[in-house]
Amino acid sequence: MPAEHDPLRDSSLYFNRELSQLDFNFRVLAQAQDPQVPLLERLRYLCISCTNLDEFFEIRAGTLRHAQELGLTAHADGLEPTAVLNRIHDRAADLVAAQYECWNDVLRPALGDAGVRVLARDAWTPRQTRWLRAYFRDEIMPVLSPLGLDPAHPFPKILNKSLNIVVVLKGRDAFGRDGNLAIVRAPRSLPRIIQIPERISGGAHDFVFLSAVLSTFVDELFPGMEVKGAYQFRVTRNSELLVDEEEVDNIALALRDELVGRGYLRAVRLEIAEACPKPIVRTLLENFDLPENAVYRINGPVNLNRVIQVYDLVGRADLKFPPFQPRLLPGIEGMFERIAQGDVVLHHPFDAFTPVLELLRQAAEDPNVLAIKQTLYRSGKDSPIVEQLVQAARNGKDVTVVVELRARFDEEANLGFADRLQEAGVQVVYGVVGYKTHAKMLLIVRREGRKLRRYVHLGTGNYHSGTARAYTDLGLLTARPDIGNDVHQIFQQLSGLAPAIRLKCMLQSPFTLHAGVLMRIDREARIAREGRPARIVAKMNALNEPQVIRALYRASQAGVRIDLIVRGACTLRPGLPGVSENIRVRSIVGRFLEHSRVYWFGNDGAPELFGASADWLERNLLRRVETCFPMLDPEVAARVTDEAIDNYLADNLNAWELQPDGEYLKLVPAEGTPPHSAQAALLARLCG
Known part of the structure; x- marks a missing residue:
């Protein structure tokens, strides 16, 4: 049937991907609203929904705005970028309202009842206020650089997702300049959640947002002037790096250059305090070159996801999921012998990730292992995987690692461990131009008698010890010759310039x-x-x-x-x-x-x-x-x-x-x- 007459191409048969992705966060938020979930875990789900929304705007909405500017056409759902952006605004506004309702009306009061208090400004006692003022003067004020806006001081560059305060001033400063607006940027070195000592507060778990402290004591930054208002805001920027891989000689160097400016790319969203006057909002929109439908007025801290620090700071097992111990594969002390007996499947996080780490450790130390090949997409900081690969290279193994430098938001980390691997003598390959290497493969070549045998790990998730305890994933350990040969050919293709290959078992x-x-x-x-x-x-x-x-x-x-x-x-x-x-x-x-x-x-x-x-x-x-x-x-x-x-x-x-x-x-x-x-x-x- 000709494509134009295929009824299954009708746009009414398809949902929009961006709107569907956005709706996922309502399901995450529902976990925060569920009273059957432990209280601090509910807080964690709330923060996850906020962080997910940030990433949605950085990537999905940012890409849509770019498509809108280029005049690109609609996808299978038939919606043009402008229509999708308008719907995103309405749906995201509903999500934001639900997030802050959950925080203000449900979780914050419930946490307070449980002895974990995140104190609003109007709830500070005189003693807490004195301590916070002293903390502001001693720990915060010395690192702040307020900027009064005038012809000599244009609107500053605002870093992606950073906390800022726009201050309305009245009066004249020491130079006789009339006050109008000033911007106070919170440096990244400052903690976004401040814990008040128990001796001051009387509670073991009392916290305040940095934004509340800044807004309360911001007048101390402008002596002799009257602060008429202070309103926190945050801007979200497009974070999709655009590197024309075919036009650069070295993708690693090109990415390093791009990463320097990532925090200042095109703005896509403005979050502003609910009470901020409209003229100030218009000023911010003009400076960020944003339309009206990019504004989200916030009834609370603009960086609500930062309250996740409370989850880590409060050691209350009764308010968290019960701890669990992943099952450890029997025979782990001899991984090659274990895999040679038959295929093994690991179901994380219920099965420990340890066998994968142990397989790599044993390969690094085994004199019969000749070569190790691995793909790395996300591995986390201080990755034990990377350390074992380094050790293997130092022990004389032939080690090849395909590092995907373009793994979103892990580019900098991946550049770092790619450098470390190369310094240890590992052959590092940056994948294929135009195609991200997202495959999860580990191949070990071992001499056994007169033959070489291949041992393979294939996974649905990353080689990341942290996510292996938080994500459900499957891993297959096998010594099947057909699968081993397939994986070998894929690595040959990735590291060389091989033609298309015919795999026997894998797709x-x-x-x-x-x-x-x-x-x-x-x-x-x-x-x-x-x-x-x-x-x-x-x-x-x-x-x-x-x-x-x-x-x-x-x-x-x-x-x-x-x-x-x-x-x-x-x-x-x-x-x-x-x-x-x-x-x-x-x-x-x-x-x-x-x-x-x-x-x-x-x-x-x-x-x-x-x-x-x-x-x-x-x-x-x-x-x-x-x-x-x-x-x-x-x-x-x-x-x-x-x-x-x-x-x-x-x-x-x-x-x-x-x-x-x-x-x-x-x-x-x-x-x-x-x-x-x-x-x-x-x-x-x-x-x-």
Whole structure:
């Protein structure tokens, strides 16, 4: 059928990706509003929703404004960038209002009742006020540089997401200049949350926002002048780095240059105190070159996400989730022998990440190991992975690491450990021009007798010890020759200039993964049309690739039963008669961030099961280097199906179901059905 006549291309069949991504934060905020969640964890969820919103504006809204300026056309949903930006403003305003209502009316009072007080200015006692004034004079005032605005002092550069106070002044200064407006910028060296000593406050956990202290005592910065008003504000800027990789000789140097100016790129959002007069708001908008629909008036601190520090400063186990101990794989002292016995799957955070670290440590020390190859996308600061790779190189191993310098917001960290690896003699490769290397692969070549054997780790998540305790992810450890050879060829392709390769077991973006997914969806549709049971289950973080969605629609029309577990943005519209009535979409939001990618295809009674680094997004399937690996061992496949698929489809406590109109409804246990939380079940089963 010609594309222009394909009814499945109708824009009404697609949600907008940006608006869908924005809506995910309402589901996160719902965790903060849930009285069944421990109180400090609710505070953490509130802060996560705020941080997510910041990143949304830095990336998604920033990209849309750029598209608007370039006059780019709409995507599958048919909405032009201007229309999307207008809808974003309305929806984000609803989210911001809900966030501050949750803070002001629910969490702050509840925390106070529990002995954790974040004190508003009107609640300070005289003794607390005296201590805070002294703290302002001794610790804050010496590092401030207030700037009065006049022809000789133009509006200063304002750093992305930094805390600032605009001050309205009356009177004349020592030079006879009339006061008007001044800007007070809070240096990054200052703590955004200040704890009042118990001897002063009488409470062990009493805190104030830096913004409240600045606003209260700002008059001391302008002696002899009258402060008529002080209003905190924050500007969010586009943080998407634009490096033309084909036009630069060294991407590392180009990125270093770009990072210097990242904090001062194009403004996309202005947050301002609710009481700020309109003329001042207009002045700020003019200086930041922002339209009216970029303003968000705030009923509280503009940097609410900074209250996350309270979570770390308060050691109240009764207000947090119970601690858990991840299960440790037996036989960890001999990882090569353990993997040689058969495939191993790790389900994080319920299974410890330690076996992966231990495998790398043993490889670094083993005289029979000849070479180590690894991809690194995000690894965190002081990464034990990096340290083991450095040690391996020092021990004479041939070590190659593919470092993705363009991992968003980790560029600086990745440049740093790339330098460290190179200094140790590691061969560092920066991936492929035009394609981010998002694959998660570790390959170890070991001499065993007269043969060389390859040991492989493939994962759905990053080589990051921190996120391995906070994100759900899957990792496969295997010594299967076919998979080892596939991984070897992919590394050869990444580090050299190899032609397209034919893999035996794995699928790879940008070459075979997209086509492989489409083929398997179409196969299920054909099986259904032939009158046999057909089923697809896929778990991922986001879905927006139009060809995949159309294939899923065709499969639904053919009678395939399709369950999609999509944590965040989903542009597929489920439940439409004649199109997608056989498709269900659910989102799981719980204690851990759902991050694993799993694809299951019924295949006429011979199921195929894959883990992957890729979501079903355009960028992952078409513009990144990704891996998709089969679970070939029957026991491994049975475990992953049970834990990562059936278990999540049974969740009726943390699951939200996407409706045809785009609304998500929280599921509740049906009468007579026992409550089931997928994550809680795995904690009880694997960590109990």
